[in-house]
Amino acid sequence: MKTMKNWLLTGLMLLVVSTVxxxxxxxxxxxxxxxxxxxxxxxxxxxxxxxxxxxxxxxxxxxxxxxxxxxxxxxxxxxxxxxxxxxxxxxxxxxxxxLTSDSNQLEEIVVVGRGLIDLAKERKTPIAVSTIKAAEIQTKVGAADVTQAFVNTPSVYVAGQAGGFGDSRISVRGFQQDNTAFLLNGQPINGMEDGKMYWSNWSGMSDIANFIQVQRGLGSSKLAISSVGGTVNFVTKATDKKEGGFISTSTANNDYLKTTAAYNSGIMKNGFGVSVLLSHWQGDGYNKGTFGQGQSYFISFGYKANDKHSFNFLLTGAPQWHDQNFTKKISDYLGFGRNYNNNYGYLNGQYISERTNFYHKPVANFNWDYKISDKTDLSTVVYASWGRGGGTGNYGSGKKSISEVNPYTGLSQSTYIDFDQIYSNNSALADADQTFAKSYLIRSSMNNHAWYGVVSNLKTKLNENISFNAGIDLRTYKGTHYRQVNNFLGLTSFTDVRKLRGANHLTQGSNVSQIVNKSMSTDPWGAFFNKIDNNQKIDYDYSEKISYGGLFGQLEYSKDNLSAFLQASVSNQSHQRFDVYDYLPEFKDSEKVNNLGFNVKTGGSFKINESNSLYVNAGYYSRQPYHDNIYLNFTNEVNPLTSNEKILGLEAGYNFKINNFSASLNAYRTSWEDRVVSSSRVVTALTETVGTTVLAQGDLVYKSNLGVQQLHTGLELDFVYKPFKELNFKGFASIGDWKYKGNSTTRETDENQNLLKESLVDVDGGRVGDAAQTTWGLGADYFLSKNVSFDLDWRTYDKLYANSGAIKENLMLPTYDLVDAGATYKMFVGKNKQNTVSFRLTMNNIFDEVYLSELSGTPIKASATLGSGTYESAGRTYKGIADANQGYFGFGRTWNFTLRYNF
Known part of the structure; x- marks a missing residue:
């Protein structure tokens, strides 16, 4: 027995030694x-x-x-x-x-709310999608808004940059921002009242976003929302797995300076982790009189209790103020330069802007991810946002301006606001004359809100091939809107006079007046914590409450090379308006309006082989109108012309991929009925009569087209090609055909929401404006070494029409090209060379292309009458466009430089 044991031990040792x-x-x-x-x-x-x-x-x-x-x-x-x-x-x-890049995968982070952040990669049924990672966001955005990261995406057009810091906007497949769903970690962030996005409130997004995914068309959001243009998911860094951080400083044209610091602890042994980011920026702005300054903060606390439960709390905000530029006539720019702006002046030698936007909108959310079993997960986010701030403007009839001769037209026109003369006139007024009719002051139009919501999604695998999602989307929103005095400009007080509305919304009774003697600053931090008394508000004071409840569900089937899904949602919106300023007390509450909406989406895909796949999707939406379209002229009167918008979306796509080349081709058709199109313009003549109302130079006119029908069709192509390891090519092209159909009811109102004119117009065949219908571009990245790289992007924009609302004969802007370039140098430092110091130089529009980025208002043809001839015969055109049209020129050559240390 002992001998046998020794033989076994010897054999085992030999086996171990042999193996080793x-x-x-x-x-x-x-x-x-x-x-x-x-x-x-x-x-x-x-x-x-x-x-x-x-x-x-x-x-x-x-x-x-x-x-x-x-x-x-x-x-x-x-x-x-x-x-x-x-x-x-x-x-x-x-x-x-x-390794082959997969543009849809996430970077290595702890993604919270994974069941809520419905990304294309997690959906086996493909959609038209582009994913922009943190590294690209940081290199491409520079000193611009985060929207700059979208410029190389098919069917996406970025406009409005010339308005000032944060005033840009994007269109997706020809649909504006209020028709595209924007989400932050699964939380909806479009405005509840009008669906719009104000990028000045999200100036820190380029720092905190781990990636941005742009889903064009039907998208893959699980929420009970009906996005027409697409869905944009912003996924933040949350609490990173690894400890680290960075410090960076950036400088750019027009005295722009930004400093940022960030640190994350990583997930520690006790399961806790924290990530913090702080930044400050300031700059003069590309256009005159567009100074700006702001901060951004981001705090994320994460806790992984065990394998089943993980939690994350996030707080972020971007308090800021920036002076603004409005659209001008082309002749103004040709005479005074592309950066012309006349919204400012000087008082005793000190700069003052008439138009300043200021806002602070903290957003907080708490995510809970619960792994119930191997087959079932529950993700929930409870969120809140509180917005405080607004925009300044002129109030009163005593405005004075300094005029100069326009070198281009030879005519005298306003170039600055004469605040010295205004102050002198105001100071000479008796108390009884300090009214709207005789004085002038700068007011602030406040737009405050408190928004609370919860989104929860349960995902379970029914069997090997079928998964099921179901969830809720609940929101409550209260907005308050009023005006207050920002600068009295020499007045000791201001007497505000109004006549109250009663039954049928008609004014009745005698005038009501109150004396206002308090002013409030445009500091965004102060605006968040300070509130003015009710008896110190002017012009209007109303609020609204919006309640929203939605249910959504999704079935997805996947087996071998075939997958399919069916998604549906239903939601109810409740609206009510409260006006304590313009109505008698017994009539201050409006009628409560409830609207039920729903959507259904379905689609499927087939993977032909490892290199080829096809997909097709379809969806129908019955979408409720926004709050601002329900009540007429900002009164409690319910708008009889609004109804649910009806959208039918169809799309198909083909994807191809081999080792060093991948491409996708998408086709879409979106029909949209009973929608509302809005636009605005500035009165440029000394006086203009709209309807029976005489308006003065500088007044704003808002136009709404009700009952509009649109049909958007198009093709999109994007590709990536790596001919060898040091060189990478990226390209895209989109060809759209976006038209209005049928008739439209047109309403024009002034800045105080008074109705000026209403008419029925034929818009059939009119071109949808505000976004280039045809775009294409090509980019290249070249790595000279692991330390040095260069990148170049070229884009062309064609068939860009004016933002004129729904009209039959729109105006097409000249085609233009932009070329951007950048260079990056990295040094690997620290222990094991794990840390980096990077130097980044970016130059946009390197050839200083002069181009019109957008036009607005009623189009004026080159053949329109001017004096005894036409604009064309008088030589008053720019690249074939009559110089009386209003809009913006795009930025000329700009640059930014960033120094960043990652540790």
């Missing part, structure tokens, strides 16, 4: 075809053996068998399997292994 000494090594270098990928995971399939790549992308892993397969994974790239064979005790070098 027969181990070989497998080595190699992992890259993306451009540079090394440090931290890639390398594992031998079917074993626990594994390793990771170092800073140079190199790896080494012990092989316990003579042959096998390596499984290589790196977030942001497709998983790759590589076969190997190795002799006993030997080493096999697999050389360079190139």
């Amino acid at each position: 000494f027969s181990q070989g090594k497998v080595t190699g270098t992992i890259t993306d075809g451009q540079g090394a990928l440090p931290g890639a995971n390398v594992a031998i399939k079917g074993t626990t053996a594994g390793s990771s790549s170092d800073i140079d992308g190199k790896f080494s892993v012990d092989a316990t068998a003579n042959s096998g397969e390596l499984v290589i994974t790196y977030l942001g790239f497709e998983t790759k399997t590589v076969k190997f064979s190795v002799s006993n005790g030997g080493t096999t070098n697999l050389g360079t292994i190139i």
